[in-house]
Amino acid sequence: MRIALTGSSGKLGTVVARELREAGHDVVGMDVVGTRGPGFLQVDLNDYGQVIDALSGVHGESGPFDAVVHLAAIPAPSIRGDIATFRNNIITTFDVFWAAVRLGIRRIVYASSETVLGLPFDVPPPYIPVDEEYAARPESVYSLVKHLEEQLAIELVRWHPDLSITALRFSNVMDPEDYAEFPSFDADATRRKWNLWGYIDGRDGAQAVQRALDASTPGFDRFIIAAADTVMSRPNAELVAEVFPDVPLKGDLGENDTLLSIDKARRVLGFDPKHSWRDHV
Template sequence: MTKRVIVTGGSGLAGKWVVQNLVEHGYEVMNLDRAPMAARTARTLITDITDAGQVFNALASSTAPGEFADDLEPKPIDAIVHFAAIPRIMITPDNEVYRINVMGTYNILDAASKLGIRKVIVASSETTYGMVFAHRDRSPEYFPLDEEYPVNPMDSYATSKVVNEVTAKAFHTRTGSDIYCFRIGNVLEPDDYAKFPAWLKDPALRKRIAWSYIDGRDLANACRLAIEKDGLGFQVMNVAADDVSSDVPTAELLRRYYPGVPVRKQLGEFETLLSNEKLKRLLGWKQQHYWRDEAKNIVQ
C-alpha cells in the first residue's frame, strides 16, 4: 500500500534530498514550498506556511502527481516532514525569521492534528545549543552536546527552533501523535566537499558549529527511518555525522578552541561533538557518507 508523505520546504537544500529519498523508496510525495523543485522530483503545491488557511487546505489536498492523474480524490496523509523555514539569520529581519518559523510550524502541527495526521518530523537545529548565532563568542556548558542539554540561545533563529520544539511537545500532549524534532547539523551536498581544503586549513571557520556536519543524503535516510518508526511519541534527536569535519583530532580541537569546557564522556579520535547516539539507538540510523571518503579526490 502506497504511503503518502507531504514534505514542506522540499525545494530547499536539505528538503530536496528528503523528497528524492522518499520517491526512490516508493512513497507518494507532495512538496509544499514557495517555488517548485528544480529537479521536479515531486509535484509542488505553492503554499505560504504562515497562512493557516493555506496550510489546512494544502494538507487536505490530493497528492496525485498532476491534474490529469486517474484519481484526484484527496487521500489520507501518513506523515509530514516539515523543513520549510527561513534557514538562518541575516537574510531577513530577525522578527521575520521568528514569525515565519514559529507560525509556520504551529500551522503545520495544528492542521495535522485536526486532520488526523499522526506522524510529523520537524526540522529543529544545532543552533538551539546557543553557540552558532550567538552575538559574541560563546562556549557551551559541556561536550558532547546532547538532547538533555539546557538550551539557551540568544538569536531569533535558534529561539524560533526552541519554541517549535515546545510547540511540538504540546501537540503531542494534546493528540498522542508521534512528533520527532531533528536538531540538524550543518547540511552538506556532494558539491560542498570541494570546500574542505579551506576548512581544513583553518579549523576555526567551523568552531561555532562544533565542526558538525551531515550529508543531505544521510539526513534523508534519517527522515525516512523516522517515518517508518512508530510509537516513540515526542522526541528530540540530534542528526549529525559520527565524525568532526576536521582533520584535527577532537581532543585537540577542544584544547585549542574550547579550553575548560567539561567533557562528559571519553571521545574517539575524531568523534562528533554533536552527539548522534540517540538517533542511532531509536531509529537504527547509520551514516553512509563521510567527508573523508567524499572529499578524497579533492583534499590533498
C-alpha cells in the same frame, strides 16, 4: 506511506524528496517556490487556509496523508531580519502542525536545529560532546523559534496522546559539491567552532527522516542529526584543547568523531550515517 513534504525545494528538501521516493513512498512536495507538476503543490505556508486545503485533499496532488515532514523555513540566522525570521518560521510551523492535528494526521517529523544547543558557542557548551540532555540554549532569534517549536510540539502531544512529533536537530547540511572547501578549515580551528566542527550530508539527513517516520511512536522526542565525523582533519583533542580548554569532556572524543553526539539517534532511531566528506576529497 503518502507523505506531505514542506520545503521540498530547499537544499535538504530536494534530497529528502528524492530519497523518500526512491524508497517507495508517495511524496507530495509543498513549497512557496517550485514548478507545478506531478508530486508538487505550490503552497504559502503562512496562509493557514492554503495549508489545510493542501493537507486535506482539496487539490489533486494532496491528501489524505499518512505523515507530514516539515522542513520549510528560513533556514539559518541572518538570511533575513529577526522579525521576518520569527514570524515566518513560527507561523509556518504552527500552521502545519495545527492543520495536521485538525485533519487527523498523527505522524509528524520536522526540522529542528543544532542551534538550540547553544550555537555559535560564544558561551561554551556545558560539556563536549554535546547531546540532547541539557536544556535548550537559544542564542539567536532563529534558534529561539526552533526552541519554541519544540515547546509547541510538547504541548500538542500532551493535548493529543495519540500524536507523534519528532524533532530532528539537523547539523549544517552539505551536498557532495560542498566538500572541496573542507580541507581549508584545518588552518583555523575557530572558523568552524560555531557548531563544534559538525555537518550532515543531505543523504544522511534523508535517512534520518526515513528512520524517524518508521520509528515514530506517540509523544515527542528530539534527536541530534549529524555526520559520524567532523569537518576537520585535525584531531578532536587538539581542537578542543585550543578552542574550549575549560569545557568538561563527556567520554572519549575519538580522533575525528562527531562532537555533536548522535548516540541517541543511533540507539532509538537506528540512524547510521553512511556519507563522509573524506570519501569525496
